[in-house]
Amino acid sequence: xxxxxxxxxxxxxxxxxxxxxxxxxxxxxxxxxxxxxxxxxxxxxxxxxxxxxxxxxxxxxxxxxxxxxxxxxxxxxxxxxxxxxxxxxxxxxxxxxxxxxxxxxxxxxxxxxxxx
Amino acid sequence: xxxxxxxxxxxxxxxxxxxxxxxxxxxxxxxxxxxxxxxxxxxxxxxxxxxxxxxxxxxxxxxxxxxxxxxxxxxxxxxxxxxxxxxxxxxxxxxxxxxxxxxxxxxxxxxxxx
Numbered sequence: 001x002x003x004x005x006x007x008x009x010x011x012x013x014x015x016x017x018x019x020x021x022x023x024x025x026x027x028x029x030x031x032x033x034x035x036x037x038x039x040x041x042x043x044x045x046x047x048x049x050x051x052x053x054x055x056x057x058x059x060x061x062x063x064x065x066x067x068x069x070x071x072x073x074x075x076x077x078x079x080x081x082x083x084x085x086x087x088x089x090x091x092x093x094x095x096x097x098x099x100x101x102x103x104x105x106x107x108x109x110x111x112x113x114x115x116x
Numbered sequence: 117x118x119x120x121x122x123x124x125x126x127x128x129x130x131x132x133x134x135x136x137x138x139x140x141x142x143x144x145x146x147x148x149x150x151x152x153x154x155x156x157x158x159x160x161x162x163x164x165x166x167x168x169x170x171x172x173x174x175x176x177x178x179x180x181x182x183x184x185x186x187x188x189x190x191x192x193x194x195x196x197x198x199x200x201x202x203x204x205x206x207x208x209x210x211x212x213x214x215x216x217x218x219x220x221x222x223x224x225x226x227x228x229x230x
Contacts, residue, residue, distance in 0.1 A: 033216050043204065044118060045221035052216070091159060095215045103149060103172050104219065106159035 002027040004094050006107035013082045014115050020067075021077045021110045023092030031097035034068065034075045035104065039089040048090070051075065053097065079112075087114045119143065122207050122222035130230055134195040137225045139207030141188055145220070147171070147213030148190040150182055153224070154203035165190055166213040194227070202229045 003026045013019035025034070036048040051059045051068050058066050063083075067076045079086055089111050093104040119142035129135055141148050150162040152175075161174035165184035176182075179197075184190040194201060204224045210217040 042223065044223050045206065045208070045219075046118075047218050050216075050218070097215055103161040103164050103174060105161070108158045 002029070002032075002094050002096070002105050004092050004105050004107040006090075006092055006110050008110045009108070010111045010113070012113045012115060013079070013086075015082055015084060017082055018078060018080045019082055019112065021079075021090050021092075021112065023075045023077070023107055025073050025075065025092070025094050027073070027094065029096060033095040033097060034066075035093040035095065036064070036066070036075075036077045037091045037093060037106075038086075039091065039109070040085075041088070045091070049077065082114050084114050084116060087112060118220040118222065120207060120209050120220050120222035122205075122225050124225060125223065126226045126228075128228045128230065129197060131197055131199060133197050133229075134193065135197065135227065137192040137194070137205050137207075137227075139190045139192070139209075139222060141190070141207075141209030142220050145209035145211050146188065147210045147217075148184055148188070149208040149210075149219065150176075150190070150192050151206040151208065152203045153206060154200075157203075159206075162192070164213060171213055197229045199229050202227055 032053045034051045038046045049061045063080045089109045091109045092107040121140040147166045153159045162176040164172040182192045206224045208219040208221045
């Protein structure tokens with residue numbers, strides 16, 4: 001079975017600085033998808049970024065980028081120019097490739113605080 | 117706003133009772149997912165429906181059941197409630213339920229079992 005591990009329960013960053021959140025996963029599958037979801041105090045889960053395992057190029061969405069290391073089974077999220085609105089819980093998630101079951105396997109999350 | 121509507125937002129009930137949580141997916145989405153978020157278990161997948169049919173099952177207890185209706189809204193029924201069932205229950209939807217699709221989450225139903 002696949003597992004997702006986020007080893008940093010809490011992180012803190014100064015506004016305008018850069019922070020990296022870590023995620024490792026375990027799978028025997030060769031193709032899969034990885035996601036980072038954000039959960040602000042409003043509780044709603046919001047997709048931040050998505051990476052296809054068969055793509056070597058790291059995904060980027062504005063100030064958010066990932067460092068995907070397939071061999072190491074590592075998928076970290078880098079937030080550049082951190083803003084107060086980035087304060088939230090961040091969840092790393094895994095999804096199998098292909099098929100019709102789109103359910104996600106989530107890590108325990110990292111709580112990010114942004115200091116003004 | 118994700119377009120996914122969950123009701124009620126909060127629910128307080130007693131042990132042994134039965135409750136129903138409701139979810140209306142985004143317009144056009146055929147697949148609905150239910151997730152449970154608790155402090156000790158984190159976010160866990162419960163069950164997925166696609167166009168009225170069950171497609172995938174996760175860590176859903178036998179006391180829990182769900183269905184998706186012809187109008188595509190879904191209900192999650194929780195019975196014989198225990199203290200440990202207190203959690204935030206999320207519904208999410210996606211167009212076809214495929215593995216690479218973005219999931220759109222509702223705001224959740226916070227269930228408190230006293």
